[in-house]
Amino acid sequence: MSVRQSLLAILNQGPCYGYQLRAEFDRRTGSTWPLNVGQIYNTLDRLERDGLVQKADIDADGQNYVEITDAGRAEVAEWLGSPVVRTMATRDELAIKLAIAVTLPGVDIAQVIQVQRTATMRTLQELTRTKNATADPESSEQLAWLLVIDSLIFAAEAEVRWLDHSESRLTRARAAGLADPLPLNTDVPKRGRPAKTVQANA
Amino acid sequence: MTGHAADSDILLQLDGVSMQYGRGETAITALAGVDLSVSRGELVAVMGASGSGKSTLLTVAGGLTPPTSGEVVVEGHWLSQLSARELATLRRRSLGFVFQDFNLIPSLTALENVSLPLELDGWTSKKAHRPALDALTIVELGDRAGHFPSDLSGGQQQRVAIARAVVGGRSLILADEPTGALDSTTGELVLRMLRSRVDAGAGAGGILVTHDARHAAWADRIVFLRDGRIVDESRASAVSSLLAGLQA
Ligand SMILES: Nc1ncnc2c1ncn2[C@@H]1O[C@H](COP(=O)(O)OP(=O)(O)O)[C@@H](O)[C@H]1O
Ligand SMILES: [Mg+2]
Numbered sequence: 001m002s003v004r005q006s007l008l009a010i011l012n013q014g015p016c017y018g019y020q021l022r023a024e025f026d027r028r029t030g031s032t033w034p035l036n037v038g039q040i041y042n043t044l045d046r047l048e049r050d051g052l053v054q055k056a057d058i059d060a061d062g063q064n065y066v067e068i069t070d071a072g073r074a075e076v077a078e079w080l081g082s083p084v085v086r087t088m089a090t091r092d093e094l095a096i097k098l099a100i101a102v103t104l105p106g107v108d109i110a111q112v113i114q115v116q117r118t119a120t121m122r123t124l125q126e127l128t129r130t131k132n133a134t135a136d137p138e139s140s141e142q143l144a145w146l147l148v149i150d151s152l153i154f155a156a157e158a159e160v161r162w163l164d165h166s167e168s169r170l171t172r173a174r175a176a177g178l179a180d181p182l183p184l185n186t187d188v189p190k191r192g193r194p195a196k197t198v199q200a201n202a
Numbered sequence: 203m204t205g206h207a208a209d210s211d212i213l214l215q216l217d218g219v220s221m222q223y224g225r226g227e228t229a230i231t232a233l234a235g236v237d238l239s240v241s242r243g244e245l246v247a248v249m250g251a252s253g254s255g256k257s258t259l260l261t262v263a264g265g266l267t268p269p270t271s272g273e274v275v276v277e278g279h280w281l282s283q284l285s286a287r288e289l290a291t292l293r294r295r296s297l298g299f300v301f302q303d304f305n306l307i308p309s310l311t312a313l314e315n316v317s318l319p320l321e322l323d324g325w326t327s328k329k330a331h332r333p334a335l336d337a338l339t340i341v342e343l344g345d346r347a348g349h350f351p352s353d354l355s356g357g358q359q360q361r362v363a364i365a366r367a368v369v370g371g372r373s374l375i376l377a378d379e380p381t382g383a384l385d386s387t388t389g390e391l392v393l394r395m396l397r398s399r400v401d402a403g404a405g406a407g408g409i410l411v412t413h414d415a416r417h418a419a420w421a422d423r424i425v426f427l428r429d430g431r432i433v434d435e436s437r438a439s440a441v442s443s444l445l446a447g448l449q450a
Contacts, residue, residue, distance in 0.1 A: 119436075122439075124418075
């Protein structure tokens with residue numbers, strides 16, 4: 001999640017203080033990813049360290065305003081102009097879970113898939129209900145919120161399609177006599193592994 | 203309709219329904235002990251891999267083929283207790299099928315296609331005209347009544363098929379991949395029509411077979427078929443926990 005760039009893009013509209021930034025982020029994302037104020041200040045510290053924002057005025061209420069720098073403006077333009085790359089480093093818990101589950105003996109993988117499918121479909125039903133209950137957007141906030149809902153709907157759909165795909169792939173692999181579980185490898189080299197009885201201070 | 207109709211909120215009930223094609227060694231079990239009910243005002247989606255028994259389920263639920271064992275009850279009528287004639291009448295008056303390939307008669311206009319089930323039930327075409335036009339209006343095609351199927355887009359043809367399935371107050375809609383031949387946006391519109399028909403408060407309900415997750419999500423309940431068995435079910439909760447904090 002690009003909190004850093006999102007906050008920077010908001011600051012590109014004008015100077016803000018911490019709580020104000022949080023409120024701005026929330027109303028633009030339908031409060032889908034609630035941020036706490038600590039996260040906001042941490043992010044602002046790093047943005048300041050990197051020269052993308054700087055301290056501005058303190059108002060009569062003692063609020064510390066932060067404003068964007070030219071380098072910050074350039075970063076916003078760069079962010080908006082480039083695609084979001086989902087790197088392999090993005091931890092995909094579900095993919096890891098299925099990958100591990102296929103290798104385990106005694107796991108009904110079809111059931112693992114079904115449990116996930118049911119949960120994701122329920123989410124999709126709720127998203128669809130919410131979307132259908134929403135009239136055509138009348139404000140920018142509502143429009144932004146609908147875009148977020150749509151994105152969650154498409155992500156859930158993609159997950160279900162991936163589950164269907166995994167299930168049929170697995171069925172074919174099983175039919176071909178593949179996809180046997182992996183027993184623990186007992187030939188692991190013992191070298192370099194500390195013996196249990198050795199104490200660090202012995 | 204018969205007095206039975208109003209007696210219960212349950213439109214359709216399948217009780218331990220099994221279906222085998224063929225006999226002996228080569229017999230294929232398409233359904234194995236399926237229990238399922240559909241209430242008035244409810245849209246139930248059926249999902250499952252190809253060959254899991256979805257179409258068979260609809261065929262049996264619609265009385266097109268008797269199950270090998272188990273019981274099908276439509277609006278309080280046990281299908282196994284009906285004569286062939288009674289069954290045909292019940293099907294005409296209570297059930298509407300929608301298929302992937304629309305199944306409209308090309309030589310008939312939209313209005314005539316929608317009138318057809320009523321005329322088969324003994325209505326004069328003049329009398330059938332009014333309810334057929336009403337049904338077309340529900341699917342927002344009142345202004346296309348005189349068009350032939352070839353003059354209509356795929357999505358429009360499917361909406362005519364939905365009008366035909368609900369005309370004359372028929373209450374149970376059985377739709378087998380109704381959006382399968384349509385692009386996503388058009389499919390969504392067809393779903394909206396099905397949904398609004400079920401929500402209209404006229405006591406209708408339906409089963410929607412689809413492999414499209416986004417379309418299945420329009421249903422109140424989703425059942426998952428695997429090898430002829432219902433293996434799981436998803437019911438949308440009234441208030442979404444997920445979205446509780448999300449309302450603007
Ligand atoms: N008329 C039939 N005769 C023999 N086997 C059939 C017939 N119809 C369906 N089957 C078999 O029954 C199983 C379920 O089919 P079907 O209900 O069409 O599944 P789905 O609609 O989920 O793809 C499949 O194995 C299919 O080959
Ligand atoms: Mg089928």
